[in-house]
Amino acid sequence: MFVLATVAAFPVAFPTFAERVKAVATLQSFAILLGQPYHAETLAGFTQWRVTTAIALMGAIWGLLTGTGLLRGEEDAGRWEILLAGPVTKARATGETLVGLGAALIVMYVATALGTIGSMRLPGVHYSALAALAFAATLVSGAAIFVAVGALVSQISATRGQAATLAAGIMGVAFLLRMAADSKKGWEGLLWLTPFGWIEKVRPLRDIDVLAFLPMVALVVACVVATMALASMRDLGGSVLREGEGSPRVGGWVIGPTTLALRLVRGTAIAWLVGIAIFSFFSGAVTRSASALLADSPGFAQVLGRLGVRAASEAYLGITFFMAVLVLAVLAAGMMSAVRDEEASGRLDNLIVRPTPRVVWLFGRVAIACLVVLLGGVIAGAATWAGSESQHVGVPLDKLLQAGVNATPPAIVVIGAAVFVLGVGPRLVSAVAYGIPAYSFVVELVGSLVKGQDWIRDTSLLHHIELAPAAKPDWGQDLVLVLIAAALAVAGAIAFQLRDVSYA
């Protein structure tokens, strides 16, 4: 629903940048992230470039979480058993869930379309109603595709976590392919291989390519058909993929609250860290061609001047670490939601009715979350360096490691804020933890164009991080963020110790 709000709010924000379209060139450096700008000097071209990939990406994340959550999460929780005990077959329950999801997507589409059509009335906008409708379809397509992918992987996975990880992996590969396609002249053909490529190719507002909708529709239909087929074939709670067997040894290494926490986050953390490593290595490996593209762009010298950057490659790498900041913050949000889930499910009771003080448990979970984030930062730095070194770019390792560490404070703030919310309003932990990076991302995209409204940008966490290695990390500023996080966490831990345990 957050995506819905964002999508609806986004077009409304356009008028403020209508007259600032000329500033487009300065944003060229985001090309790898957002796709190649296409006629970005016009409002239409600019809008579609600036908005499409970002929204599609957020929609995709929403889609895969919702798709796997409703189809695998509900089943894991045993809630389907009650449903299926009645005169309802699994295929039918699955079908009805898919229809519900389809309805949600339609609502989302209508809201988006109202927004895009509404934006036509703004001064300086020249696109047809048809184009606006197509634009809305493009924006929602990411959510639609990954709801379908999420539904399909839910059928073959053994647990919700496994389904979400698998879907996220597919999304990651799709996004990397798109980045590859946009990172080098002559690689544009790759765009046809990935949903994000199709989304980029549609260009609904300027020279629309309707053909790009075809693979999207085909993929969604194929996923839905396969989902229904698998749903009617397998047992409730059954799966194609097996989950790993538990160690039969008595007295393994899980001997306390903290080792238990390690065991619980292990799978997710490894999946994310490997994802970060691959993404970073790849981002590093395309530094040369990507920064060559940047250097070609007209406004680039200007950007370099403003950022005080010496080399185009460092400017480019700064953008990739912007991505790392976001990914780490979302990873932190995921780990903190899991912490709350431990309490809500009643599993925490097993520990705190034994001689484990609540804060000790909480401290273990938080320490592990911080370590995973820090490890993520270091891995991002090291893998980017390895990637760029494979192409002899020559940015030193220590600089990239610093950039990696510099990417972690927003995630640490997410952890601190989540602990605070855990103490004072435990039901809101997930919403706040995921909300912070999502909000910051939106503000970062919109806010850079809203001149004179600096306070808005100041509310974004991402705004308080220097884009190392393009800029020098501001350790003082980072320290302030970490201290804020620590203060929030201490207040939250005290509240948590004093309040009642709160169940779902």
Next chain:
Amino acid sequence: MATIIETRGLSKTYGSQLALRDLDLDVEEGEILGYLGPNGAGKTTTIRLLLGLIAPTAGGATVFGLDVTRDAPEVHRRLAYVPGEASLWPGLSGAETLALLGRVHGYVDEAYRDELIERFDFDPSKKVRSYSKGNRQKLSLIAALMTRAELLMLDEPTAGLDPLMEQTFRECMRESKRARQTVFLSSHILSEVEALCDRVAILRAGELLQIGTLAELRHLSALTVHVTFGGAVPNVADVPGVSGVSVEGQRLSCELTGPIQPLLERLTRYDVRELLSAKPSLEELFLSHYGGDGGTA
């Protein structure tokens, strides 16, 4: 004999919803206290308060003479708890769960643990995810019993166990009693409470209705008397303690509370053919407290 659990004015409200009001309760060392009450009466609330999982809105409680909130870790070292529906980590195996919970508790009687696994016919090698409800319940029972803790807090511990396992549970409780462990047993299975408990507390809508030994509770409650006469049927309505008199031909039925002597004196003057009197079962007692219709359930 030491008092293990002591609550004074213990109360809990959720918003405007009263869950427990002014509970004064003493549980003595070595006794098994049955804690009864209909759904929503406040049994689980009491146990959570005693475990320090939730904080009282008024009053307080001590366990082993220690404050349940402030000294929670110290209290928890000496007790073991079985929740009504154990929520465990689906990804851990039974053995891993036992190892973890044992380590967290700090002490495990390993020989007894293996014996319990045997007696409860429990397979610890599988993942918790794959256990049936009854098997999960066994797992959390074993995890509690293997600690040989001084105090056992059991919230419907046998929910989901089959009759055979229910027997095993009762044996374990008898062993606990011999070992002078104290047991706080919340249950809906009245036969279990009747078989095991030294004292019974009955709760309704957050308030303690009665507490005492089964004999005391029975004593307080009415004795049902049926008398069949050879000749004339006397009027007993004026005898102290008698109520609910009904006559059907030669057969008289009434309820009697208090001493039996006055009624007997009156009856011996008549030709009594048959005299039947029945103590209410715990089930009848329980039902009579909740406006049940006489106890035939």
